[in-house]
Amino acid sequence: MAPPRRPVESGVPDPMPFMHPLLRKNYGTWRWHERPRPGVLRHVAASGDEVWTVKAGTQRQLDVYTVRALCAIATDLADGHLRFTTRSNVEFMVGAAERVDPLIARLEAEGFPVGGTGNSVSMISHTQGWLHCDIPGTDASGVVKALMDAVHHEFTHEEMPNKVKITTSCCQINCGGQGDIAINIQHTKPPKINHDLVAGVCERPAVVARCPVAAIRPAMVNGKPSLEVDEAKCVCCGACYPPCPPMQINDPVHSKLAIWVGGKHSSTRSKPTFHKLVAAGIPNNPPRWPEATEIVLTILDAYKSGAKPWERVGEWVERIGWARFFEETGLPFTKYHVDNWRGSRGSLNSSAHLHF
Amino acid sequence: MAPPRRPVESGVPDPMPFMHPLLRKNYGTWRWHERPRPGVLRHVAASGDEVWTVKAGTQRQLDVYTVRALCAIATDLADGHLRFTTRSNVEFMVGAAERVDPLIARLEAEGFPVGGTGNSVSMISHTQGWLHCDIPGTDASGVVKALMDAVHHEFTHEEMPNKVKITTSCCQINCGGQGDIAINIQHTKPPKINHDLVAGVCERPAVVARCPVAAIRPAMVNGKPSLEVDEAKCVCCGACYPPCPPMQINDPVHSKLAIWVGGKHSSTRSKPTFHKLVAAGIPNNPPRWPEATEIVLTILDAYKSGAKPWERVGEWVERIGWARFFEETGLPFTKYHVDNWRGSRGSLNSSAHLHF
Amino acid sequence: MSMEMPKTPMLDQLESGPWPSFVSGLKRLAQSEDKSYAPMMKDLLGQLERSYQTRKGYWKGGTIGVVGYGAGVIPRFSELKDEFPASAEFHTLRIMPPAGMHYTAEILSQLCDIWEKYGSGLIALHGQSGDIMFQGIRSENVQPCFDEMNELGFDLGGAGAGVRTSISCVGAARCEHSCFDEARAMRMLVNAFLDEMHRPSLPYKFKFKVSGCANDCANAIQRSDFAVIGTWRDEIQADQDEIRRIVARRGRKWLIDQVITLCPSHALSLNDDDSLDIANHDCVRCMHCINVLTKALSPGRVRGATVLIGGKRTLKIGDLMGSVVAPFLRLESDEDYEALLDLARRVMDFFIDNALEHERTGEMIERIGLVNFLEGIGLEVDPNMIRHPRTNSYVRTDGWDEEAAKWKARHGAAE
């Protein structure tokens, strides 16, 4: 038998061979840009070269037919090049203004919404969900599709005060990250333990160590080594589930959705911020999650009409105050909004600043 | 023998019998005020009444001669009334403009600096020190006197961007509170334990409980119950000293002064803030503490020339950035400036905001 | 036979300079050969000079009190009593001043008379908590001295694990920003807890402080367990003609730089007709614009106070500021003031029942969580209590629907 092939550890490929020639030529010497219309960027280089980018949304979870369709568009209309953003939008670059409209027409004809630039709602951070992950409490692709359908107008138009970056996550691990608006699983009940399986599949000390509030202890159940959860302590985070699948945290009824707002990665104007809980207890309701969608739309509406130009969602709320955020969105404020995690004292109002 | 007299538990006296008649008459109906000159306030009431207040500094630790001198001034020139601010400044109220100058003249003639209003440096928060307290690492009256001599011009003039409230504290307990600038004792060595005395005077469990970092444990030393300090853990705070005087924290050389800036009580503009360490290791050098005084003057200079109107010390630094604060004051920045107390992660720079 | 004045070369250096010198005052007392306290003050100077030279303090505590009270006198015994016997005892009487520290020359002189009879002649006006501190008295004089002051209408303040002496700002007496009757509120609060002040048996000290507005001249938020800060619910009262006069006099740029851009909530703008555009809904009641434009602007008409609980200094978990537990309590009618007192009673009861020994309110809340504290004192959560909602998902939310229903019920109901 031939010896197995050893991998070529080539690492991250050099992008130059794949990059649009105009980008390659003007690499590092771009001067300025503008957005002639939603979905289109015009970048001008020091050389005087211009590149027009047309940006469109995709479903991220792409079948080869769709990938080939995008390739064909690139071949036919964009010099054979394309790139993707981490938000799974696709970008085609051309060197002249007149080549933009045909691209838009073709993309739209093939069902790819053109937009996602500037002050639009961009594609939602997509995770794995029931399609692939081993721990999800909900789906990802379906949630994203349902929401993007609902905000389609906001993707194809630039009518928001600033960019809106939405994220979702199908468990509390949150691979989707922080977002202007985030729709995440929030479990509401401690894990149900399948004691018969623990001994076989779980390394008990590792699971015990994983719990953020030390709610798990080793225990003998029905004469077999298993685990026990102190339900009064448990914050239902699900961290024990990946290392120990018998600790069933997912529940068709009690795994709910929660909505968070005001996460921001950029250091633009204000420093980066974490998103904050605004609504929880939302049913995990496939295939279209109407309850969550409605809350997202409500928040987007309030933001759109209330924020000043350039205010990101969190900056807007910061200015108007949380009292008014809850008033304007009609969302209830509860004791769960008051942070009680370590170091949370900084989130209390230690001032006479008040919003009425 | 007569039964002992029982106290009349009269509590806080009603101020009305002692209040200047114009204040009493217009109680709760003041309309606006202005500051015609440093040390003088003119308040106007809805009734049209005016009251002119002349404010002057005192040494707080007053001998009866000084108190009687102030009383005489009140009797002669201010309708027999006076009041004190918590910063131990004295205020005389009169009902007409022409009565102001004589008051000022008399106060100045008797050595009471007129000022402390508006954007001046007011009297320093005064604590007890060697004169009276049982745990001080330095004096209070002397520090205050030395500093007030140094900032006398700033007390009698209103040349600062905003009010400057200085505090001092003669131990790390900090009865002086937060300040725009605070000069506090900062011990640099763990307590030296006088083991012979511990058994006699200290309730050991109480002392152990008092330590913020759990560095104290009961121990037998020379066959007697005593205490032991884990010097690697000890943060030299002196909290063990009041309940257990044998735990000598005060040291003529190693009890140093530290200077803090940016404390703010008001919720005016920005929320209240704690003061922040800017200089430590300053010799505790009676009778005039020249090293500490010099640093305070340097900070005041930088603030005076650098801040915009209404910016308090902390607000000014916040705007120009800490990098520049250390640059402009020439104070060294060290690892001790980086907070490592619980919850201090929020004090790290988690952003791309940088000052160069 | 009069004692010699001690040599005080270091202290003497504190007699020069423009600020009034406490050393000169101490010397005046020490040299009052006709007064009983002259020897005490000579020795006091001697001991103090020693402290300056050795950089050490020489006072020790002990136990001294007056009949019926368990606190209010700070005992001081000298470790150098052999060298400085006349000041071997140098206790302090903490006496509560009239709210707002208003005096007549007459009453102050009477207090001086008593103090010259029994004490050292040294008086601090005032301590950081607000007491008149009569500093320097021997044990045997404490009771008669207190009795005379008490007869004059004064009472001992706090010390130890009890309610402490309080401060209210000058407020209504002479300040246009005052949002309620600070002296009334402060006296009502403290005087309702005199038992807890005079016979201290709380888990630890408890301080009230009262400021009439967000300028917080009483340092209430950071230096008291129970801070009462004046505010208003409705709109800032604005005299637009006065604004226009100010703009005419000082210019638009002045107004923009000193007021508009300094508003923390971007609630202000200057209209083209030089009137001030105030977005009261955005305003956080910080007082800045009112401070600068005191003639033109005032707090609204619906006035009252915010209550914050838990401020204190460093021990033992680090400094804590008070945090909002009652965003707005109207303070107008007698009932309003009663409601404030009622809240204080609930806080005190909860503190007594739940704080550990030597634990301040702020530390207790830090330990048990604000929500549990609110439930304990019977208050509902409100967004004004937080800077921002939780950023952390580690929370069990299975009571969400119930809690949401509570909010909706409250929110539907009239304020």
Place this chain on the structure above:
Amino acid sequence: MSMEMPKTPMLDQLESGPWPSFVSGLKRLAQSEDKSYAPMMKDLLGQLERSYQTRKGYWKGGTIGVVGYGAGVIPRFSELKDEFPASAEFHTLRIMPPAGMHYTAEILSQLCDIWEKYGSGLIALHGQSGDIMFQGIRSENVQPCFDEMNELGFDLGGAGAGVRTSISCVGAARCEHSCFDEARAMRMLVNAFLDEMHRPSLPYKFKFKVSGCANDCANAIQRSDFAVIGTWRDEIQADQDEIRRIVARRGRKWLIDQVITLCPSHALSLNDDDSLDIANHDCVRCMHCINVLTKALSPGRVRGATVLIGGKRTLKIGDLMGSVVAPFLRLESDEDYEALLDLARRVMDFFIDNALEHERTGEMIERIGLVNFLEGIGLEVDPNMIRHPRTNSYVRTDGWDEEAAKWKARHGAAE
């Protein structure tokens, strides 16, 4: 014999609406009767529909890899393998794209060809960490599939306790804000740690992310252990004529509202001649004014990057952002880039030696303190590393003089 399409009434509801439907894509694959993956995708649809109905996931992990590597394939075995045998195995190959995610149509088509041969036809462009995720392949196909992709110049990305796939923003390729060569930096960093990526043996995962400026289009500060963010040390480059043209076109108010008042450090003002007054000393390099006035303003000429360490999501102490450890590293010469890599090596070594099992860099720093971490990697403290100095006096400062001397030595010396 072709299988029947499963009934998917719930999923079908996701075929309507304007956004491209992944369900339609899955169905296209399932209906590709000429392709080997059609049965797999039919069963996959069946299982997914089941998940929608039961609100449960049915995938389990396992162990799958390619020769020589310990990571890069995410194994998925179905719990419903009896019902849906064709998709009983549905592993994912994580493949690293060219930096910046640039493709030719040709290379993408070639990847599709390989994937159609061995896998499901389902590709995610891209995963949140930046991988091309080829989703759905049976164990026996993993090795040949990878071999072909590897021959084409692609390599597996990260998984498990190792270095992870990275993202750099589009940057220099098409962005005027770019402060260095992001693709170069990112490739240099990741490719230097391929051993740690392919044979994971770190305490836990480690992510690099690279953004060319403070806009942080790569989400580096919050989502990576080692964030490289472009910035500049000198002055913003300003074309004042262009500013005047903008003011002429859009008005002064527009400029004031959209730029001046939004500057977080109040570093901007509008001069009377309609030029922009920039106080570069106050500027915090936030990018806002440059973003809005891209034609008139650009980052300075002395460009480089800030490095922040420790960003990550919630587990297990709550979300952490990276925090500054190197305020400014010039990035121009080869040596400059080497110095960045050298820093990364020191961080990695320290992480390997000091982190507990399953502890990310941010958690490690939280546990040991920033200063100890800095000392460990040989960096000096700098005020740019903090928001503000300590507010707490609980620190032992007896090394003050030495530390102050260090600062003075550094500070006297040229940058």
